[in-house]
Amino acid sequence: MIKERCLPAGLNEEEVVRLDQQMEHRLPIKKGQLLFSQGQALSAIYAISTGSFKTRILHEDGRSQITGFQLSGEMMGLDAISEERYACDAIALEDSTVCKIDYDSLANLESEISRLQRSFNKTLSAEIVRDQTIMLLLGSMRAEERVAAFLVNLSQRFHDRQQSATELVLKMTREDIGSYLGLKIETVSRVLSRFAEEGLIAVQGRLIVITDINALLSLNSY
Amino acid sequence: MIKERCLPAGLNEEEVVRLDQQMEHRLPIKKGQLLFSQGQALSAIYAISTGSFKTRILHEDGRSQITGFQLSGEMMGLDAISEERYACDAIALEDSTVCKIDYDSLANLESEISRLQRSFNKTLSAEIVRDQTIMLLLGSMRAEERVAAFLVNLSQRFHDRQQSATELVLKMTREDIGSYLGLKIETVSRVLSRFAEEGLIAVQGRLIVITDINALLSLNSY
DNA sequence: CGATTGGTTGAGCCCATTCAACGAATGTGG
DNA sequence: CCACATTCGTTGAATGGGCTCAACCAATCG
Numbered sequence: 153m154i155k156e157r158c159l160p161a162g163l164n165e166e167e168v169v170r171l172d173q174q175m176e177h178r179l180p181i182k183k184g185q186l187l188f189s190q191g192q193a194l195s196a197i198y199a200i201s202t203g204s205f206k207t208r209i210l211h212e213d214g215r216s217q218i219t220g221f222q223l224s225g226e227m228m229g230l231d232a233i234s235e236e237r238y239a240c241d242a243i244a245l246e247d248s249t250v251c252k253i254d255y256d257s258l259a260n261l262e263s264e265i266s267r268l269q270r271s272f273n274k275t276l277s278a279e280i281v282r283d284q285t286i287m288l289l290l291g292s293m294r295a296e297e298r299v300a301a302f303l304v305n306l307s308q309r310f311h312d313r314q315q316s317a318t319e320l321v322l323k324m325t326r327e328d329i330g331s332y333l334g335l336k337i338e339t340v341s342r343v344l345s346r347f348a349e350e351g352l353i354a355v356q357g358r359l360i361v362i363t364d365i366n367a368l369l370s371l372n373s374y
Numbered sequence: 375m376i377k378e379r380c381l382p383a384g385l386n387e388e389e390v391v392r393l394d395q396q397m398e399h400r401l402p403i404k405k406g407q408l409l410f411s412q413g414q415a416l417s418a419i420y421a422i423s424t425g426s427f428k429t430r431i432l433h434e435d436g437r438s439q440i441t442g443f444q445l446s447g448e449m450m451g452l453d454a455i456s457e458e459r460y461a462c463d464a465i466a467l468e469d470s471t472v473c474k475i476d477y478d479s480l481a482n483l484e485s486e487i488s489r490l491q492r493s494f495n496k497t498l499s500a501e502i503v504r505d506q507t508i509m510l511l512l513g514s515m516r517a518e519e520r521v522a523a524f525l526v527n528l529s530q531r532f533h534d535r536q537q538s539a540t541e542l543v544l545k546m547t548r549e550d551i552g553s554y555l556g557l558k559i560e561t562v563s564r565v566l567s568r569f570a571e572e573g574l575i576a577v578q579g580r581l582i583v584i585t586d587i588n589a590l591l592s593l594n595s596y
Numbered sequence: 597c598g599a600t601t602g603g604t605t606g607a608g609c610c611c612a613t614t615c616a617a618c619g620a621a622t623g624t625g626g
Numbered sequence: 627c628c629a630c631a632t633t634c635g636t637t638g639a640a641t642g643g644g645c646t647c648a649a650c651c652a653a654t655c656g
Contacts, residue, residue: 211514216514217509230498231499233495234499235500240506262491266481266484269481270481273494273495273498275456278457279502280498280505284462285431287439288431290509291554292437293437294612295612325635326634334513338613339611344636517643517644558644560604561645563603566604567604579652579653
């Protein structure tokens with residue numbers, strides 16, 4: 153059954169069942185596998201059941217940018233609705249499962265259930281807000297602030313999922329983080345080392361233990 | 375009457391009239407005036423009839439980021455749907471007029487006209503794509519590339535509006551441009567001067583004449 | 597008129613990048 | 627199983643692109 157987090161519409165039971173019928177459940181995606189790729193025709197949007205993904209846009213000259221990391225319950229493929237082609241690649245960061253939601257069916261169902269349509273508008277709008285937050289980060293923060301913001305954000309989202317907010321097991325590489333934050337891999341590594349030196353975190357590869365969340369928070373809004 | 379550019383839904387005449395009735399037309403907004411401000415409760419979304427705007431997000435620490443420049447026909451306030459509060463400030467760059475579209479009415483109308491709802495989904499999705507393009511710019515481009523991309527983008531959008539694609543009359547300050555591109559005002563100024571030296575453009579304050587669009591284009595995808 | 601805002605240019609500095617070496621972990625094929 | 631390659635991550639040294647600080651000019655405005 154679709155998680156409330158996916159499309160928190162406040163639907164009644166019958167409506168949830170009807171929505172549920174439009175979806176393909178627990179489609180398994182292997183680590184490293186492309187769920188969809190940039191330019192592909194829109195067929196469905198996806199909600200993550202378990203696992204995590206990164207989304208990436210490629211430029212003709214070969215440059216790429218990680219535009220987000222998605223955790224369970226979050227949606228992917230919303231950027232495809234505009235041109236009916238996916239605007240990014242979605243790549244599994246670990247073995248994952250997704251709900252595949254046929255877009256035509258969803259749109260049809262939306263016209264019958266106005267609360268669903270309204271809820272979907274909110275989902276789209278939330279993505280805009282999220283992206284603009286990253287724009288602020290990329291446009292005006294220094295390396296330490298970016299990494300601190302990244303850790304704080306991930307901690308919060310882990311917490312929302314009943315996972316530890318202090319012991320973060322990262323599924324992405326340093327390179328992914330760097331691309332997401334607009335930094336080189338060496339800079340990410342150095343900042344993490346500096347945070348560790350200063351006692352804000354402990355780093356053991358992809359396990360990051362936050363030991364002074366307040367210090368990290370104060371690096372954002374000083 | 376609402377321009378096709380605002381909500382290109384492929385509606386029939388009767389539907390356009392019904393949509394049109396939900397809107398307040400040609401609301402005049404003076405240069406520098408706030409159309410809506412960050413945190414304010416969502417009441418309406420807006421389409422620009424004439425003129426132009428900038429959208430800006432503010433951080434608690436006082437930092438701000440220009441998240442976009444909007445020209446006639448483009449929508450503002452889409453980021454408010456998520457939390458039912460505007461996520462940014464919208465400020466007129468010149469004396470302008472807007473269509474005010476009551477969001478509740480729009481949502482109700484959407485449930486009756488599925489093509490309208492679908493079209494609105496596309497509008498929201500297009501904003502996501504646009505924002506992610508800026509993320510790429512902010513995350514991986516150097517100063518010259520950013521300014522070139524900005525000029526090329528503006529030239530294209532002017533052309534779409536039957537305005538000159540080579541003689542750009544900017545309505546925004548260098549500071550706005552800098553904030554948008556993640557650069558300091560001095561850097562924007564210097565890059566423009568360098569482009570002028572190299573014969574790519576001519577600069578006279580806010581009038582920019584593009585003399586070698588191909589050179590600007592080649593600065594993006596080299 | 598002086599005050600303010602907007603824009604340009606120069607000099608020096610600093611933060612993040614580049615270049616480079618190295619280590620650890622993982623996987624692969626003989 | 628080991629040898630080897632590959633991927634991932636850390637750290638150091640040097641470089642450089644954009645920032646900071648500063649002076650100056652032009653246009654606008656009360």
